[in-house]
Amino acid sequence: xxETNSLPTTTDPIGQNLIKVFSNVxxxxxxxxxxxxxxxxxxxxxxDPWLETSNALTLAFTQVENATxxxxxxxxxxxxxxxxxxxVSPSAMLITEDAIxxxxxxxxxxxxxxxxxxxxxxDIVNCSDPRVLFVIEKFNLKVFxxxxxxxxGVPVNGSKGNECDVSWKFRNKKxxxxxxxxxxxRFRIGFGENCSYVVTxxxxxxxxxNARQPMRPRVGRRGHGLPRTQVYHDDQINDxxxxxxxxxxxxxxxxxxxxxGGDYCKGMNHFLWSFLCGLGEAQYLNRTFVMDLSICLAxxxxxxxxxxxxxxxxxxxxxxxxxxxxSIVDEDEFMKDWKKWxxxxxxxxxxxxxxxxxxxxxxxxxxxxxxxxRQFDAPEPENYWYRVCEGKAAKHIQxxxxxLWKSKRLMNIVSEISGRMDWDFDAVHVVRGEKAQxxxxxxxxxxxxxxxxxxxxxxxxxxPWRNLYxxxxxxxxxxxxxxxxxxxxxxxxxxxxxxxxxxEWYNETKTLNNGQPVEFDGYMRVAVDTEVLYRAKNRVxxxxxxxxxxxxxxxxx
Ligand SMILES: *[C@@H]1O[C@H](CO)[C@@H](O)[C@H](O)[C@H]1NC(C)=O
Ligand SMILES: *[C@@H]1O[C@H](CO)[C@@H](O)[C@H](O)[C@H]1NC(C)=O
Ligand SMILES: *[C@@H]1O[C@H](CO)[C@@H](O)[C@H](O)[C@H]1NC(C)=O
Ligand SMILES: *[C@@H]1O[C@H](CO)[C@@H](O)[C@H](O)[C@H]1NC(C)=O
Ligand SMILES: *[C@@H]1O[C@H](CO)[C@@H](O)[C@H](O)[C@H]1NC(C)=O
Ligand SMILES: *[C@@H]1O[C@H](CO)[C@@H](O)[C@H](O)[C@H]1NC(C)=O
Ligand SMILES: *[C@@H]1O[C@H](CO)[C@@H](O)[C@H](O)[C@H]1NC(C)=O
Ligand SMILES: *[C@@H]1O[C@H](CO)[C@@H](O)[C@H](O)[C@H]1NC(C)=O
Ligand SMILES: *[C@@H]1O[C@H](CO)[C@@H](O)[C@H](O)[C@H]1NC(C)=O
Ligand SMILES: *[C@@H]1O[C@H](CO)[C@@H](O)[C@H](O)[C@H]1NC(C)=O
Numbered sequence: 001x002x003e004t005n006s007l008p009t010t011t012d013p014i015g016q017n018l019i020k021v022f023s024n025v026x027x028x029x030x031x032x033x034x035x036x037x038x039x040x041x042x043x044x045x046x047x048d049p050w051l052e053t054s055n056a057l058t059l060a061f062t063q064v065e066n067a068t069x070x071x072x073x074x075x076x077x078x079x080x081x082x083x084x085x086x087x088v089s090p091s092a093m094l095i096t097e098d099a100i101x102x103x104x105x106x107x108x109x110x111x112x113x114x115x116x117x118x119x120x121x122x123d124i125v126n127c128s129d130p131r132v133l134f135v136i137e138k139f140n141l142k143v144f145x146x147x148x149x150x151x152x153g154v155p156v157n158g159s160k161g162n163e164c165d166v167s168w169k170f171r172n173k174k175x176x177x178x179x180x181x182x183x184x185x186r187f188r189i190g191f192g193e194n195c196s197y198v199v200t201x202x203x204x205x206x207x208x209x210n211a212r213q214p215m216r217p218r219v220g221r222r223g224h225g226l227p228r229t230q231v232y233h234d235d236q237i238n239d240x241x242x243x244x245x246x247x248x249x250x251x252x253x254x255x256x257x258x259x260x261g262g263d264y265c266k267g268m269n270h271f272l273w274s275f276l277c278g279l280g281e282a283q284y285l286n287r288t289f290v291m292d293l294s295i296c297l298a299x300x301x302x303x304x305x306x307x308x309x310x311x312x313x314x315x316x317x318x319x320x321x322x323x324x325x326x327s328i329v330d331e332d333e334f335m336k337d338w339k340k341w342x343x344x345x346x347x348x349x350x351x352x353x354x355x356x357x358x359x360x361x362x363x364x365x366x367x368x369x370x371x372x373x374r375q376f377d378a379p380e381p382e383n384y385w386y387r388v389c390e391g392k393a394a395k396h397i398q399x400x401x402x403x404l405w406k407s408k409r410l411m412n413i414v415s416e417i418s419g420r421m422d423w424d425f426d427a428v429h430v431v432r433g434e435k436a437q438x439x440x441x442x443x444x445x446x447x448x449x450x451x452x453x454x455x456x457x458x459x460x461x462x463x464p465w466r467n468l469y470x471x472x473x474x475x476x477x478x479x480x481x482x483x484x485x486x487x488x489x490x491x492x493x494x495x496x497x498x499x500x501x502x503x504e505w506y507n508e509t510k511t512l513n514n515g516q517p518v519e520f521d522g523y524m525r526v527a528v529d530t531e532v533l534y535r536a537k538n539r540v541x542x543x544x545x546x547x548x549x550x551x552x553x554x555x556x557x
Pocket of ligand 2: 106
């Protein structure tokens with residue numbers, strides 16, 4: 001009975017415990033922000049994004065007790081960025097030169113019709129002729145070296161007789177997850193030597209609008225592609241919240257439940273470090289982790305400069321992937337089922353409450369209670385989730401980094417940005433923000449990243465007139481104008497329409513948020529900036545290439 005009475009009424013304890021560590025840092029940010037903003041009258045300062053590898057992150061976080069999470073926030077790394085080898089992808093699915101030639105032999109051998117290019121047929125191309133697709137596939141392989149092609153749809157008519165629209169799924173070679181992205185382009189087809197098809201020109205990213213419809217698998221190709229019965233919904237991201245279901249299924253489960261602790265509204269690094277500790281413990285105990293999908297986003301990442309509660313985990317991370325690789329249940333659903341059970345049954349469900357992080361996961365291994373409920377009521381910093389994974393537990397608990405990928409919706413924006421540059425761009429990461437202001441720890445950073453110095457230095461590293469993507473936390477859009485005399489400069493804000501009110505992202509996140517528009521916040525900005533940066537052909541880093549200051553301040557390198 002007591003257990004039931006003390007059921008929390010709030011619904012989302014999990015994400016909330018994670019965020020406090022950042023606050024200290026944030027406050028400093030905040031002070032600077034106010035200064036800067038007043039001066040340049042910009043209402044919002046993106047945080048200095050983090051550029052940590054998992055190793056650095058682990059180091060920073062293992063000095064746990066007094067962890068300040070002073071990690072670099074200029075880049076956001078998640079599971080897909082940390083794996084060394086790309087996720088498994090059956091090679092049979094890759095469309096390679098070899099595969100094309102094999103199916104070409106097979107298919108063309110049986111084609112009775114000889115191409116007739118003498119009788120003015122140049123203006124009319126039969127897009128469903130398999131030979132058209134072969135030349136397009138070969139053309140793409142030659143032009144887009146940084147892309148892995150996974151499957152093609154059947155070409156359809158473009159707007160003119162000699163144009164064909166084709167869609168395909170692909171993955172950037174730098175993408176470490178198995179997720180697929182879509183492009184559809186318009187090709188102009190002509191005739192080459194010996195009356196064969198050639199691609200005479202190709203339009204840009206998402207230009208083949210007639211092929212935009214969800215594709216059906218191609219008929220008659222077996223050497224590559226997927227079985228023809230399969231239907232794809234690549235645009236459909238299925239991150240619905242799973243439901244536990246019946247009483248008896250609920251009762252059969254074993255759960256690990258973390259109440260909201262001191263981490264709530266701390267920085268995202270803190271959130272991830274704590275969340276993955278909880279999830280790691282659940283996996284160690286073979287239990288389902290009760291997860292709060294509602295996150296409190298710390299002030300640094302918010303244009304409003306205030307902590308904001310009620311952010312959906314799915315805005316930032318790939319919940320579909322998480323569901324697939326880890327056993328989790330949404331806290332709201334869990335609470336509903338728990339209450340229902342206790343209302344319908346004489347005997348309450350067996351619960352063990354754990355009040356201190358000093359009770360280790362190893363001590364809980366033998367516990368048979370249906371619910372293990374860790375409560376985090378002690379004063380800070382005793383109430384951080386990640387404390388559970390300290391000390392001896394650290395040897396047993398693995399944080400499942402691989403379970404955490406960035407949201408596919410954000411990654412679609414990344415794909416769109418890099419796709420519009422045809423994946424042919426270089427990037428420079430310019431860290432400014434609060435570090436540039438702090439002359440004590442970073443004495444040269446500000447001047448080393450001044451417009452004139454940037455131009456001089458980048459000129460030595462990047463060819464003129466390349467596409468140059470600038471990932472930065474510098475809030476002033478025109479700051480990089482000097483570089484425009486030598487490069488085609490691209491900044492995140494040039495792609496605003498990808499998240500503004502006419503975008504797919506806007507529509508989809510709005511649906512997640514019960515019809516309320518979702519703000520494209522600082523954390524999302526950094527996540528997208530980071531991934532575009534990772535996809536560049538040449539990458540110039542602030543702390544190795546632009547300045548001799550150390551990343552973590554004077555004398556740290
Ligand atoms: C954490 O800080 C407290 C108080 O400042 C200090 O007594 C303690 O030794 C510190 N712990 C570590 C691991 O540095
Ligand atoms: C070509 O035609 C022959 C005879 O109709 C058939 O047996 C063979 O499977 C066909 N090959 C392909 C690749 O369609
Ligand atoms: C186009 O090619 C397909 C496949 O070879 C063939 O079935 C179709 O009849 C052709 N259409 C025209 C108009 O030639
Ligand atoms: C595509 O264009 C050709 C030639 O213009 C035409 O014969 C054919 O019907 C068109 N196909 C579709 C699906 O509109
Ligand atoms: C065109 O045909 C000739 C003779 O059959 C051959 O030598 C040549 O390689 C062919 N050219 C192409 C581009 O296929
Ligand atoms: C989404 O995934 C859930 C399982 O997590 C499944 O039950 C549901 O049918 C899926 N929805 C769609 C539209 O595929
Ligand atoms: C969890 O399951 C695995 C395999 O089913 C087993 O080896 C392991 O001992 C289990 N751990 C606990 C804590 O029950
Ligand atoms: C989108 O926002 C613009 C201004 O930012 C506004 O004028 C327009 O009406 C909005 N459109 C919709 C569909 O909400
Ligand atoms: C977004 O939703 C509106 C209304 O439902 C629709 O008119 C619009 O086409 C959608 N935009 C995108 C890009 O999906
Ligand atoms: C940046 O510095 C690193 C380390 O010194 C070096 O390996 C890399 O080539 C440099 N990048 C460019 C674009 O020069």
